[in-house]
Amino acid sequence: MAQKVTSGTRKSIKDILSDAHVAAPMDLNRAEQEALRSQRPIHQALVDMGLADKMAVLQALAAEWNVQAIALEEVTVHPDVAKLVPDAIARKNSIMPFIREDGVILVVMADPRDPLLLEDIRMKTGDEVKAFLAMPADIEKELDRVYGTTLDHEAPATDAQLSDAAEEKTREIMESFRDSDQVEAVSRKTDLLEVDASAPEVERIVNAMILSAIQQKASDIHIEPIEDPAGKKSRVIVRFRIDGFLKEAPFRIPWVFRQAILAKIKIMTQSMNLTERRIPQSGRIEVLAKGRPIEFRVETIPTVYGESASLRMLDRKNVQVDINKLGFLPDILQRVLDQLRGVGGKKNFGMILVTGPTGSGKTTTLYACLNHINRPDIRILTAENPVEYNIDGIIQVAVNPDISLGKDRVFNFATALRSFLRLDPDVIMVGEIRDKETATIAMEAAMTGHLVLSTIHTNDAASTVSRLAEMGPPAYLVSSTLKAVLAQRLCRTLCAECKVPVAPTADEKEIFRMNGFELPDDTVVYAGKGCKACNGTGHKGRLGIHELLIMDETVRRVALSDLTADSIRNAAIFHSPQRMRTMVQDGLIKVLQGTTTLNEVLGSVVEEKEA
Numbered sequence: 001m002a003q004k005v006t007s008g009t010r011k012s013i014k015d016i017l018s019d020a021h022v023a024a025p026m027d028l029n030r031a032e033q034e035a036l037r038s039q040r041p042i043h044q045a046l047v048d049m050g051l052a053d054k055m056a057v058l059q060a061l062a063a064e065w066n067v068q069a070i071a072l073e074e075v076t077v078h079p080d081v082a083k084l085v086p087d088a089i090a091r092k093n094s095i096m097p098f099i100r101e102d103g104v105i106l107v108v109m110a111d112p113r114d115p116l117l118l119e120d121i122r123m124k125t126g127d128e129v130k131a132f133l134a135m136p137a138d139i140e141k142e143l144d145r146v147y148g149t150t151l152d153h154e155a156p157a158t159d160a161q162l163s164d165a166a167e168e169k170t171r172e173i174m175e176s177f178r179d180s181d182q183v184e185a186v187s188r189k190t191d192l193l194e195v196d197a198s199a200p201e202v203e204r205i206v207n208a209m210i211l212s213a214i215q216q217k218a219s220d221i222h223i224e225p226i227e228d229p230a231g232k233k234s235r236v237i238v239r240f241r242i243d244g245f246l247k248e249a250p251f252r253i254p255w256v257f258r259q260a261i262l263a264k265i266k267i268m269t270q271s272m273n274l275t276e277r278r279i280p281q282s283g284r285i286e287v288l289a290k291g292r293p294i295e296f297r298v299e300t301i302p303t304v305y306g307e308s309a310s311l312r313m314l315d316r317k318n319v320q321v322d323i324n325k326l327g328f329l330p331d332i333l334q335r336v337l338d339q340l341r342g343v344g345g346k347k348n349f350g351m352i353l354v355t356g357p358t359g360s361g362k363t364t365t366l367y368a369c370l371n372h373i374n375r376p377d378i379r380i381l382t383a384e385n386p387v388e389y390n391i392d393g394i395i396q397v398a399v400n401p402d403i404s405l406g407k408d409r410v411f412n413f414a415t416a417l418r419s420f421l422r423l424d425p426d427v428i429m430v431g432e433i434r435d436k437e438t439a440t441i442a443m444e445a446a447m448t449g450h451l452v453l454s455t456i457h458t459n460d461a462a463s464t465v466s467r468l469a470e471m472g473p474p475a476y477l478v479s480s481t482l483k484a485v486l487a488q489r490l491c492r493t494l495c496a497e498c499k500v501p502v503a504p505t506a507d508e509k510e511i512f513r514m515n516g517f518e519l520p521d522d523t524v525v526y527a528g529k530g531c532k533a534c535n536g537t538g539h540k541g542r543l544g545i546h547e548l549l550i551m552d553e554t555v556r557r558v559a560l561s562d563l564t565a566d567s568i569r570n571a572a573i574f575h576s577p578q579r580m581r582t583m584v585q586d587g588l589i590k591v592l593q594g595t596t597t598l599n600e601v602l603g604s605v606v607e608e609k610e611a
Contacts, residue, residue: 023052074275082098083147094139095109096143101264101268104129118131210287214294222238295314354366355458355460414441428442461485
């Protein structure tokens with residue numbers, strides 16, 4: 001149905017602007033006289049005379065009329081959409097549709113208080129109609145561009161040439177995808193493969209981009225406006241992050257489509273401000289690809305060349321929540337499972353931390369642990385920012401530090417943890433421990449019969465213990481509540497289709513020897529040749545390399561007297577019955593198993609000290 005626009009008591013435009021203090025009373029009177037003389041609306045005269053800021057005028061009227069103001073010069077107008085309203089009617093009523101997406105037509109009006117105009121468009125098209133407010137002169141200017149003026153019906157040649165080039169480029173982009181999948185449009189809860197082939201070119205570009213990312217198993221899509229320093233035509237580059245590495249997509253978006261592409265993505269989120277380009281924005285998109293729901297977390301940020309967008313793919317179906325498939329070596333997997341055994345009835349309590357840099361798979365590991373212990377008789381609460389994946393049977397809370405709770409309190413991890421303690425949980429997961437308050441509350445929860453899981457940013461497992469102490473909690477609290485620390489990294493796995501055996505070099509053998517591995521002369525490792533299955537990279541997918549520190553009695557005694565990372569590391573490796581294996585050693589075993597390469601392991605782990 002058409003958008004309802006309120007007009008209150010039908011205040012005059014002059015009264016609205018006066019109440020909003022947009023201009024001085026004397027200036028309003030001058031503008032009123034000029035408006036009568038030139039047959040213009042008073043607010044247009046006010047702006048034309050330089051007596052008030054255009055956006056301030058629009059915002060004041062928009063607030064009164066319950067619509068959104070828009071700077072029309074910053075919006076991409078689709079001529080085919082604009083022509084839904086005949087030229088004569090559009091000019092008479094100062095109205096123009098400008099975007100049609102996902103069953104919604106966005107219409108710009110100089111005076112949106114007449115609902116009959118919107119209803120007429122809705123009846124004609126069958127789409128929902130949403131009104132925006134713009135200046136009459138700006139609408140007239142766009143109508144001249146769409147329909148042509150009475151003196152000149154031709155658009156500037158340069159604009160026409162640029163548009164033709166963009167259309168040609170779009171068709172080339174779409175052709176590159178037709179051999180694999182026919183894709184025509186993308187929208188929230190609309191299957192990518194079941195949309196009419198007459199979708200607009202902009203929509204098809206977005207669609208092709210998203211499908212390409214899904215096909216290549218990208219984790220992120222980056223849309224970046226770039227100005228060519230050599231003076232050539234600027235363009236928009238699309239890059240995918242695949243297996244942790246950025247790769248430029250096989251196409252670029254024509255420069256003239258840069259605003260339309262971002263506008264399309266914003267519309268798909270159903271929450272982002274279409275016209276706001278000065279501040280960062282966040283939103284979410286949900287699409288269906290071959291019947292599979294896939295969610296994208298969208299972030300936009302203004303740059304000197306225009307808005308840039310990043311889309312993080314959250315594929316709920318493909319997220320690996322089976323702890324048996326995270327790449328743990330059998331003995332490490334068994335030790336992790338031992339730490340999770342006996343949850344419920346206050347039988348298993350304490351704190352387990354997963355550490356590593358951003359993008360090392362910490363959240364996935366936590367989800368896998370929660371999924372492993374999740375059952376009807378266990379109450380699990382999580383505090384996350386944001387909630388990336390939903391798991392049935394678990395109560396997940398999205399914290400938001402921007403929400404004020406009064407008296408200098410905000411809804412952060414610490415606040416959520418305090419609330420959780422009153423909700424009778426068996427297991428608590430908190431997204432990250434980053435300050436003393438969160439660390440202290442997490443440890444208190446671990447001491448009072450709860451199993452607490454969280455993440456922390458440190459280089460290795462031993463550093464985590466000293467990092468916790470640096471946050472402020474006393475050594476006895478750290479050593480008594482911490483059960484285990486799992487440090488991890490992600491490295492690329494070899495492509496099973498093209499990996500070949502090779503003999504390790506003398507330097508590689510020396511690296512193995514320095515980390516406790518004496519290799520026989522007939523030892524082979526593997527390398528990827530590159531093939532179609534892995535796009536010529538020799539790698540496909542990623543696996544974890546791990547370092548598990550168990551806080552047994554030996555390590556606890558050391559931690560009580562000496563919380564330095566070196567002391568704890570030495571105790572865990574050389575004196576603990578568990579004999580901790582370092583991340584490099586874990587990775588080297590996987591190199592010998594033929595799942596990854598030495599370069600991948602060494603590139604993923606910065607080992608400050610030899611094992």
